[in-house]
Amino acid sequence: MTEADDFKVSQKKVRDSRFKSEVLGGHYFTCALTGYRLDTETTSIVQAARMRQHAVSGNDDPRNGLALTPDAHWMFDNGLWTAVPVGNDLLVQVATSRFTESSPSGRRLATLQGKPSHFHAHARLRPMIGCLAWHARKHRLL
Numbered sequence: 001m002t003e004a005d006d007f008k009v010s011q012k013k014v015r016d017s018r019f020k021s022e023v024l025g026g027h028y029f030t031c032a033l034t035g036y037r038l039d040t041e042t043t044s045i046v047q048a049a050r051m052r053q054h055a056v057s058g059n060d061d062p063r064n065g066l067a068l069t070p071d072a073h074w075m076f077d078n079g080l081w082t083a084v085p086v087g088n089d090l091l092v093q094v095a096t097s098r099f100t101e102s103s104p105s106g107r108r109l110a111t112l113q114g115k116p117s118h119f120h121a122h123a124r125l126r127p128m129i130g131c132l133a134w135h136a137r138k139h140r141l142l
Helices: 003-026 070-077 129-138
Strands: 047-050 065-068 081-086 089-094
Touching (some): 047 070, 065 070, 070 081
């Protein structure tokens, strides 16, 4: 690896770390899909998910991110759900025809269809509607 390559890798790590910190803190470490929040003194269960990939858009704005639990993040990245604006809310839209699911606890993605996304009262960020719309179009959820 050349020095230029090392520099690019270093810049990406700094950029990704800053994005993660701003998204998770801005969403008060709360999953936008489920409202679940679990953190310890040093870490949180939620991950920073990009609605529009940086490689495609170059968008580092934290409003291009959602705080999601690992399972919600995977389902979002695979186009199984998105959020669509309806009035002042962002409602969950689930692609129920694309999957089957079961859960002994009753926690299922399909039951979230049409429900409002979760934003903690202390959250200071809301997602960019344009980024959500891009995600929905990319995954043919509109």
